[in-house]
Amino acid sequence: MKSIELAIRLGWHGNPTYSPCLTVSFSVLATDSASSARRGCLVLPHGTVDTPIFMPVGTQGSVKTLHPAELVELGAQIILGNTYHLWLRPGHTLIQELGGLHEFTTWRKPFLTDSGGFQVWSLAKLRKISEDGVRFQNHLDGSKMLLTPELSMEIQASLGADIAMLFDECPPYPCDEAYAAKSLALTTRWARRCKDWITAHEPRSGDGRQCHFGIVQGSVYADLREQSARELVALGFDGYAIGGVSVGEPESEMFRAIDHAVPFLPHDKPRYAMGLGTPPQILEMIARGVDLFDCVMPTRVARHGVAFTLDGPLHIKNLIHAKDPRPLCSSAHPHVAGFSRAYLRHLFRAGEILALRLLSFHNLHFYLRLVAGARDAIVAGTFSEYKDSFIRRYTRSESLLPQCIP
RNA sequence: UCCGGUGUAGCUCAGCGGCAGAGCGGGUGACUGUUAAUCACUAGGUCGUUGGUUCGAUCCCAACCGCCGGAG
Numbered sequence: 001m002k003s004i005e006l007a008i009r010l011g012w013h014g015n016p017t018y019s020p021c022l023t024v025s026f027s028v029l030a031t032d033s034a035s036s037a038r039r040g041c042l043v044l045p046h047g048t049v050d051t052p053i054f055m056p057v058g059t060q061g062s063v064k065t066l067h068p069a070e071l072v073e074l075g076a077q078i079i080l081g082n083t084y085h086l087w088l089r090p091g092h093t094l095i096q097e098l099g100g101l102h103e104f105t106t107w108r109k110p111f112l113t114d115s116g117g118f119q120v121w122s123l124a125k126l127r128k129i130s131e132d133g134v135r136f137q138n139h140l141d142g143s144k145m146l147l148t149p150e151l152s153m154e155i156q157a158s159l160g161a162d163i164a165m166l167f168d169e170c171p172p173y174p175c176d177e178a179y180a181a182k183s184l185a186l187t188t189r190w191a192r193r194c195k196d197w198i199t200a201h202e203p204r205s206g207d208g209r210q211c212h213f214g215i216v217q218g219s220v221y222a223d224l225r226e227q228s229a230r231e232l233v234a235l236g237f238d239g240y241a242i243g244g245v246s247v248g249e250p251e252s253e254m255f256r257a258i259d260h261a262v263p264f265l266p267h268d269k270p271r272y273a274m275g276l277g278t279p280p281q282i283l284e285m286i287a288r289g290v291d292l293f294d295c296v297m298p299t300r301v302a303r304h305g306v307a308f309t310l311d312g313p314l315h316i317k318n319l320i321h322a323k324d325p326r327p328l329c330s331s332a333h334p335h336v337a338g339f340s341r342a343y344l345r346h347l348f349r350a351g352e353i354l355a356l357r358l359l360s361f362h363n364l365h366f367y368l369r370l371v372a373g374a375r376d377a378i379v380a381g382t383f384s385e386y387k388d389s390f391i392r393r394y395t396r397s398e399s400l401l402p403q404c405i406p
Numbered sequence: 407u408c409c410g411g412u413g414u415a416g417c418u419c420a421g422c423g424g425c426a427g428a429g430c431g432g433g434u435g436a437c438u439g440u441u442a443a444u445c446a447c448u449a450g451g452u453c454g455u456u457g458g459u460u461c462g463a464u465c466c467c468a469a470c471c472g473c474c475g476g477a478g
Contacts, residue, residue: 057439085440123441241439247438
C-alpha cells in the first residue's frame with residue numbers, strides 16, 4: 001500500500017520540469033476485483049501519468065481556449081497534439097528548431113501525438129490511400145502531400161512527443177469485412193514499417209526515450225480485432241491503442257470492439273481507447289481495462305454551449321437558464337463556480353470568448369475529476385459502485401438540480 | 407404646406423397580378439484519435455389602414471396614417 005501511495009503522490013504532483021532520468025515504464029498498482037479496471041502509473045520522459053487518465057485534445061499544440069497553466073490547475077497530466085496539423089502548420093522542423101513541442105507550447109508535461117492516421121478517415125474527401133502512404137490535398141492551400149508511416153514517425157520524433165502513435169488506417173463505418181481485412185492488413189504492414197523506422201532511428205533505449213503505441217484496427221469484426229492485437233503485440237510496442245471506434249457505429253459495437261481487443265493485449269502495457277468518449281463510456285471502458293482516453297467532446301461541446309454535470313449534459317444557452325442565479329454546479333471549480341447560469345447564458349448569447357473558456361475549463365474539470373474518482377475507487381475497491389451510481393444518475397432523464405462530482 | 411421616396415417576420419430587407427421569402431435574431435437539438443466559437447431543425451405574417459380595379463391584389467389605382475429626404 002505504501003508504494004501505491006507513493007506512486008499516487010508522485011503522479012499527482014507530476015514532474016514539472018523535463019527530467020531525462022525518468023525511465024519509461026508502466027506499472028499496474030491496483031486492480032479491481034469486480035471488473036478489469038486497473039490503477040496504473042505510466043512514467044514518461046516529461047513526467048508521470050496516473051491511469052486511468054483522460055487526455056485533453058490539443059490538435060494544433062493548444063487545448064482550445066485554455067492556457068497551459070490552467071490545464072495544470074485542472075490536473076491534466078498529458079495532452080494530445082496532431083502530426084498532420086502540426087506538419088502542415090507551422091511545420092515539424094520549425095517546432096524542432098524552437099526546442100520541440102514542449103518548449104514551443106510551454107506545456108512541459110507529457111505530450112502524445114496522433115500519427116495523422118485519423119485524418120485518413122476524417123479528411124476522406126481530400127485523400128487517396130496507397131501502399132506507400134496517404135496522399136492528402138492540404139486543406140490549407142490545396143497542395144498535394146504524401147504522408148507515409150516513416151514520415152509520420154519522423155515528424156513525431158522531431159516534435160519530441162513522449163508518446164508517438166503508429167500510422168494507421170482508420171476504416172469508416174459501416175465497413176464490410178473484406179474491406180476491413182484489407183485495411184487491417186495495410187495497417188499491419190504500416191506498423192512493421194514504423195517499427196523498422198523506430199529500430200533504425202532510435203538507438204537509445206530506456207531513459208528519456210519516446211514511447212510508441214500500436215493501434216488495433218479491424219472494424220466491428222471480432223476475429224480481425226484479435227488478429228490485429230496479436231500481430232501488434234508480436235511486433236512489440238510500449239503500449240496499445242484501440243482505434244477505429246466512435247466512427248459512427250452503435251455504442252454496443254464500440255464496446256464489443258474493445259472487448260474483442262483487450263484480452264489479447266499484455267497486462268503490463270498501457271491500453272488506450274482512441275477518441276473516446278462520453279462520461280459513462282469512459283467508465284465503461286475503464287471497467288474493460290482501458291487506461292488512457294482522449295476525446296474532443298468536453299472541449300468541443302463546451303464551445304457549443306454544453307456543460308457536463310452529474311445529472312447529464314446541460315445546455316447553458318437554453319431559455320430555462322435565463323434568470324437562474326445558481327452556479328453550473330454546487331462544487332464546480334472556483335474559477336467557474338462564482339458565475340450564475342444566467343450570466344453564462346448571457347455570455348454565450350453575446351458571443352463572448354469568456355463563455356467558451358469557462359465551459360471548456362469546466363468540462364475538462366469534470367472529465368479529470370471523473371477519472372480521478374475512478375482511480376481512487378479502484379484503489380479503494382469500490383469502482384463498480386462508483387461507476388454504477390455515476391451512470392445511474394447521469395442517465396436519469398428526470399434529473400433535478402445538476403451537480404458536479406462531489 | 408407642397409414635392410418625392412418608403413411602409414412585407416423581432417431587426418435589416420428581397421419579392422411579385424396566381425401557395426408569403428432570405429439573412430440575422432429567437433427556440434430546440436447534434437457533436438466521440440478537432441478542417442468545427444460549428445452544423446441541423448424549428449417557430450414567428452390581417453404584406454400600414456380603408457376603399458377601388460380585377461376571376462383573383464402584398465403587388466395596380468385613390469385617400470388616409472407613419473417614417474425619411476427635399477423645397478418653402
